[in-house]
Amino acid sequence: MNEELSILKGIHPGIILERELRKRNFSKAQFALSIGEYPQTLGAITKGKRNMNTALALKIEQALDMEEGYFMILQVFFEIKMEKLKQHSNNSSDHPKLRRLLFWDTRMEKIDWQKQKRAVIQRVFERGNDQEKQEVIRFYGNTVVENILKYKSIPNNDT
Structure with a gap:
């Protein structure tokens, strides 16, 4: 997982989630409903307009049989990248x-x-x-x- 994470550092977790759902031929709306979430919420995350939260990340990881914490690690790396961009634009x-x-x-x-x-x-x-x-x-x-x-x-x- 470490090598994969280093490649994916800075990418919004929603983009990775969308890729994973597509790979498994899952509809975003049906997947959202299957884990007890609103399709709009999942749609906003996969478009990068909303951040991943811990509770949702755990639901998704469990439903997709992925390593626990995977999406939150991606979220943290994304937030670090955004903060660095903000700091660079100020300087x-x-x-x-x-x-x-x-x-x-x-x-x-x-x-x-x-x-x-x-x-x-x-x-x-x-x-x-x-x-x-x-x-x-x-x-x-x-x-x-x-x-x-x-x-x-x-x-x-x-x-």
């Missing part, structure tokens, strides 16, 4: 200063600047201006930027 030096226009398709507050550095660097070097390119080099360092851009230019022969 402006933790991310490069770039125009929101470059990231029109996402909320900049949700970007994990370290985990998603490859995508950030590639986007800035494809669509950014010279000032933004310099900002990315300042933020990540010249070596990291060069390695990512060099890696991108290698042709992919997987097809």
Whole structure:
């Protein structure tokens, strides 16, 4: 379980629950009723709009014959991730200063600047201006930027 948890760290437990229900061909509504919960409650959790609570986690784990505490561990890791994102967004030096226009398709507050550095660097070097390119080099360092851009230019022969 430890290896699986390290892979799933930061993912909302509702997403994992939905995947598990789909894998077992269970309807969310019928499963919710079978454990004595409202379908709306389970739906909100699987959409990530509501957090998992201990009582519900225990019911789900028992009904799905899963290890006790699994969903609450996922919930804690998710909450840690959200708190870190909040702290990073409050500290402006933790991310490069770039125009929101470059990231029109996402909320900049949700970007994990370290985990998603490859995508950030590639986007800035494809669509950014010279000032933004310099900002990315300042933020990540010249070596990291060069390695990512060099890696991108290698042709992919997987097809």
